[in-house]
Amino acid sequence: MQAYIIRRLLLVPFTLVLISIIVFIFMRAVPGDAADVRCGAAGNFDQQCFDVVREELGLNENKFNQYFKWLGDIVLRGDFGYSLSQRAHINEEIGKRIWNTAQIGLLSIAFTLLIGIPVGMVSAVRSGKPSDYILRFLAVMGLSVPSFWIATLVVIFPAVWWGVRVAPDWVGWEEPLTHLQILAIPAFIIALAGGGTIARIVRSSMLEVLRSDQVRTARAKGLRESAVVSRHVFRPSMIALFTIIGLQFSLVLGGSVIMESIFNIPGMGLWVISAVGERDFMIIQAVVVVFATWFLLITLLVDIAYAWVDPRIRY
Amino acid sequence: MTASYRKKGYEMAEGYWGKYWRRRVSRRRILAGSAAAAAGAAGLVAVGCGDDDDDEEPEPAATAAPTEAAAATEAAPDEAATEAATEAAATEAATEAATQAAATGPRSGGTFKAQRAFAETGYDPAITITGYQWAAVTYNHLLGYSLIEDEAWGDAAQSWEQPDPFTIVFNLEPNLRFNPEAAGGRPITSQDIAYSYARLPAAFTNLASEVNPMQFSFMAGFDTPDESTFALNMAYPWVSAIPTLASTSLAIVAPEVVEANGGNLTDTVNAGGGAYMFESRGLDGFNSYVRNPNYAGHTTARGRFTKDPPYIDGWEDALITDSATAEARFLAGDSDILTGVVGGIDAIKAEELRGQDGVNIITGPTNTHLVMALDALKWARFPQLREALSHSIDWDGYIDIVHDGDGIRGAPVGPRFPQVLSQDEIRQLQQFDPERARQLWEQGGGDQVFPDGLTTLLATFANTRGTEFISQSIEENLGVEVTMMPVDLATYVSSLTAPPGSKIWHFALVTENTLSTIPDYNALTHYVPLGYGGAFGLFIHEHPQAPLIPPEVIDITHDIGKPIQDLYNAQSVTHDPEQRTALLHQLQRLLFTQFCCTFPVPVEATEQHALRTRVQNAPLPPDFRDNGSMGYRRAQNMWLSDA
Numbered sequence: 001m002q003a004y005i006i007r008r009l010l011l012v013p014f015t016l017v018l019i020s021i022i023v024f025i026f027m028r029a030v031p032g033d034a035a036d037v038r039c040g041a042a043g044n045f046d047q048q049c050f051d052v053v054r055e056e057l058g059l060n061e062n063k064f065n066q067y068f069k070w071l072g073d074i075v076l077r078g079d080f081g082y083s084l085s086q087r088a089h090i091n092e093e094i095g096k097r098i099w100n101t102a103q104i105g106l107l108s109i110a111f112t113l114l115i116g117i118p119v120g121m122v123s124a125v126r127s128g129k130p131s132d133y134i135l136r137f138l139a140v141m142g143l144s145v146p147s148f149w150i151a152t153l154v155v156i157f158p159a160v161w162w163g164v165r166v167a168p169d170w171v172g173w174e175e176p177l178t179h180l181q182i183l184a185i186p187a188f189i190i191a192l193a194g195g196g197t198i199a200r201i202v203r204s205s206m207l208e209v210l211r212s213d214q215v216r217t218a219r220a221k222g223l224r225e226s227a228v229v230s231r232h233v234f235r236p237s238m239i240a241l242f243t244i245i246g247l248q249f250s251l252v253l254g255g256s257v258i259m260e261s262i263f264n265i266p267g268m269g270l271w272v273i274s275a276v277g278e279r280d281f282m283i284i285q286a287v288v289v290v291f292a293t294w295f296l297l298i299t300l301l302v303d304i305a306y307a308w309v310d311p312r313i314r315y
Numbered sequence: 316m317t318a319s320y321r322k323k324g325y326e327m328a329e330g331y332w333g334k335y336w337r338r339r340v341s342r343r344r345i346l347a348g349s350a351a352a353a354a355g356a357a358g359l360v361a362v363g364c365g366d367d368d369d370d371e372e373p374e375p376a377a378t379a380a381p382t383e384a385a386a387a388t389e390a391a392p393d394e395a396a397t398e399a400a401t402e403a404a405a406t407e408a409a410t411e412a413a414t415q416a417a418a419t420g421p422r423s424g425g426t427f428k429a430q431r432a433f434a435e436t437g438y439d440p441a442i443t444i445t446g447y448q449w450a451a452v453t454y455n456h457l458l459g460y461s462l463i464e465d466e467a468w469g470d471a472a473q474s475w476e477q478p479d480p481f482t483i484v485f486n487l488e489p490n491l492r493f494n495p496e497a498a499g500g501r502p503i504t505s506q507d508i509a510y511s512y513a514r515l516p517a518a519f520t521n522l523a524s525e526v527n528p529m530q531f532s533f534m535a536g537f538d539t540p541d542e543s544t545f546a547l548n549m550a551y552p553w554v555s556a557i558p559t560l561a562s563t564s565l566a567i568v569a570p571e572v573v574e575a576n577g578g579n580l581t582d583t584v585n586a587g588g589g590a591y592m593f594e595s596r597g598l599d600g601f602n603s604y605v606r607n608p609n610y611a612g613h614t615t616a617r618g619r620f621t622k623d624p625p626y627i628d629g630w631e632d633a634l635i636t637d638s639a640t641a642e643a644r645f646l647a648g649d650s651d652i653l654t655g656v657v658g659g660i661d662a663i664k665a666e667e668l669r670g671q672d673g674v675n676i677i678t679g680p681t682n683t684h685l686v687m688a689l690d691a692l693k694w695a696r697f698p699q700l701r702e703a704l705s706h707s708i709d710w711d712g713y714i715d716i717v718h719d720g721d722g723i724r725g726a727p728v729g730p731r732f733p734q735v736l737s738q739d740e741i742r743q744l745q746q747f748d749p750e751r752a753r754q755l756w757e758q759g760g761g762d763q764v765f766p767d768g769l770t771t772l773l774a775t776f777a778n779t780r781g782t783e784f785i786s787q788s789i790e791e792n793l794g795v796e797v798t799m800m801p802v803d804l805a806t807y808v809s810s811l812t813a814p815p816g817s818k819i820w821h822f823a824l825v826t827e828n829t830l831s832t833i834p835d836y837n838a839l840t841h842y843v844p845l846g847y848g849g850a851f852g853l854f855i856h857e858h859p860q861a862p863l864i865p866p867e868v869i870d871i872t873h874d875i876g877k878p879i880q881d882l883y884n885a886q887s888v889t890h891d892p893e894q895r896t897a898l899l900h901q902l903q904r905l906l907f908t909q910f911c912c913t914f915p916v917p918v919e920a921t922e923q924h925a926l927r928t929r930v931q932n933a934p935l936p937p938d939f940r941d942n943g944s945m946g947y948r949r950a951q952n953m954w955l956s957d958a
Contacts, residue, residue: 031806052520052522087581096598152639159644170599262637264599264640278436
């Protein structure tokens with residue numbers, strides 16, 4: 001196991017470098033840069049403006065130099081540099097924003113499990129009955145209906161009908177109820193899709209276990225159905241969940257980008273969306289690297305946990 | 316000032332929890348909401364009710380709904396009566412509130428809650444003009460300008476005179492001071508104005524300023540005979556100098572603050588003496604402003620700039636990028652204004668909001684401007700094809716479809732300026748004639764010149780319907796395939812401004828987002844070679860970028876561009892109004908008849924803005940718009956009825 005962990009950890013930097021190259025190349029392949037936006041959006045098409053800004057932002061430099069300077073700063077000093085459009089130090093901005101995104105992420109994972117596991121369990125236990133069909137229908141709906149659409153409805157309809165907002169403007173923990181209110185709604189909406197996935201996985205793995213010999217034996221011993229389910233079905237069925245939960249972490253990051261924009265939450269997502277519009281390569285690259293690092297570490301943890309939960313798995 | 320989360324306007328102990336029960340919800344809203352909730356519950360019941368027992372035949376879901384509907388129908392007369400009564404009561408209450416407000420008169424206090432869709436890219440008025448709301452409220456300018464009255468009003472200037480065509484002398488208001496955080500709140504002098512204006516060219520050259528050079532290139536020098544007299548010497552007698560001095564970019568800054576920050580104010584606020592000053596800047600883009608205690612008294616400007624009450628105590632400005640959230644904030648009373656992409660809201664949204672509780676829609680004539688730019692290099696050698704293109708577009712149909720019938724024909728001069736051609740003449744000059752279009756296209760060999768059809772940019776953030784309509788019109792009437800390339804803002808700008816020969820588009824709609832002040836550059840600059848015409852490829856040999864472009868390329872467009880530029884230059888130094896109008900008419904006719912290389916596009920006839928009813932005394936459109944000169948942010952005589 002130790003050797004496996006070391007091998008996986010050694011792979012992380014190589015993967016990150018590969019990701020950094022891809023994001024760097026793709027960002028430069030898109031037409032327009034920060035100088036275009038800064039000089040052109042206001043309607044001033046003077047070449048002089050472009051030249052000054054490009055020089056100031058280092059965009060006139062050779063692309064290889066730009067890449068290695070950027071990568072060198074990250075590797076040697078852990079410095080993501082300065083944003084091209086907002087001129088802010090990216091490390092500081094990440095520090096201010098990442099916790100906001102993480103809070104939505106963690107809360108949505110919690111909601112995902114709270115929705116997905118009970119729904120999957122009930123659905124499996126009552127398999128083939130109307131409640132199973134209803135729950136499966138809801139799970140598929142949660143998966144299929146885009147979260148940004150639900151979020152837009154949640155934002156707009158209470159305002160139109162009652163003149164109230166379900167999610168007020170952003171405030172920190174100094175106003176705990178409001179803060180939780182702001183976080184909970186987007187987290188719940190993100191969780192609808194994840195909950196649907198988890199419910200389906202839990203249902204299918206529980207059904208598999210329900211048909212196994214051990215369950216038949218447990219029932220034959222005269223155990224109550226609730227005891228059978230909780231002791232002999234639930235725990236073995238949860239192994240499959242670990243992989244899915246790991247994937248949910250990455251989906252949550254993607255989902256938070258849209259949610260932060262709709263609910264105006266000052267996290268990484270809202271930041272990267274504005275950076276895309278402003279062609280702020282530095283922010284986009286930094287956020288992609290941070291998200292990629294997060295994803296790689298989570299998947300590593302999930303793999304380790306997987307082996308720990310299921311003794312049959314050996315690396 | 317460092318970034319911080321905003322401060323709430325209430326005390327934690329009382330206000331935070333108090334707001335949960337303080338919010339008032341009208342009976343009408345409760346009824347509407349309850350009806351919606353009941354319908355939703357009925358739906359859920361219809362879908363979700365049932366037994367887990369498979370043997371029992373489930374009741375068809377549809378049966379529940381008609382039953383509910385029948386019940387609702389039975390109750391309808393009562394509810395209708397109740398709703399009518401509620402509406403009557405609401406109207407009565409609104410009338411009563413308005414009467415009360417009128418009776419008690421204007422009052423001071425309160426916080427105006429604004430919202431904006433774009434983040435500012437800096438805080439230096441000589442550099443940044445995107446997201447410039449802060450510049451309007453925190454800085455003084457020499458003048459303000461009203462489009463409605465076509466007249467300049469004094470801001471920092473108390474009076475002014477023009478002793479000769481090259482000089483304007485301003486007498487400053489007494490007691491002008493910077494805010495307490497700028498230069499210790501010392502008095503503002505004429506030297507400060509000279510410093511502020513003198514840094515504009517340097518900022519443009521060295522700091523990549525976004526300010527249009529036309530706004531300062533007419534300035535030759537300044538004299539400051541005493542602290543309250545400022546004389547502006549002009550390089551040429553520019554007819555638009557006075558309204559230009561009202562522009563937001565021409566703000567008066569404290570020199571010592573600029574110098575202390577390395578020669579720019581990019582990250583520095585509170586360097587002026589405007590009516591308000593920054594209180595905080597939040598991570599979420601939430602800015603708040605408080606009244607500047609040093610703000611000067613004004614003896615002119617008809618109350619628009621005022622030190623004396625009534626005035627609003629402060630502003631909050633939230634950065635809201637999502638339009639649904641912006642609307643929800645507005646409807647919930649968390650914002651006093653609902654902004655659209657380019658300032659106002661469209662007619663459909665205005666209609667939807669009209670009559671909602673607490674919403675006031677103000678309407679007035681617009682002064683906006685929209686052009687269809689052609690890549691001059693591609694079209695300059697083919698006059699017949701340009702003409703064919705213009706004739707193939709159903710311009711009146713554009714008004715019907717894109718502006719729902721509420722539009723006017725566009726011209727190269729803003730529609731509210733007296734120099735614009737009449738609608739009848741524009742219709743004569745810009746005709747939809749599909750037969751002639753097809754004939755000209757064939758005679759000019761259009762299919763051979765453009766064998767792959769035409770390409771346009773479909774900006775995803777503005778004018779989508781307009782681009783689609785024009786593309787369809789060209790396809791139908793010329794039989795040419797038009798490819799629409801969806802682009803975001805950055806791609807749009809970089810594609811539009813690509814060097815000659817590198818433009819991927821044949822034509823594109825270009826929005827005028829800053830038209831509020833000057834008839835001869837905000838609109839006309841899209842047509843002249845030394846303005847955006849050059850950016851669209853209409854170069855002449857006198858163009859500053861000419862050395863970068865092969866002369867043979869410029870030869871293609873020079874003969875078309877030169878007469879346009881000459882006429883433009885002539886009108887810009889003609890002070891006799893009649894003579895100038897005649898020149899501007901001549902220029903507009905030239906642009907219409909040579910079809911190169913920018914076509915004016917119809918615009919909406921009216922613009923709408925949604926405000927909360929508590930906002931009183933807001934300027935009407937077209938003065939309302941938040942740009943250039945006298946937008947609502949500089950109307951300090953606004954007040955809030957519930958203050």
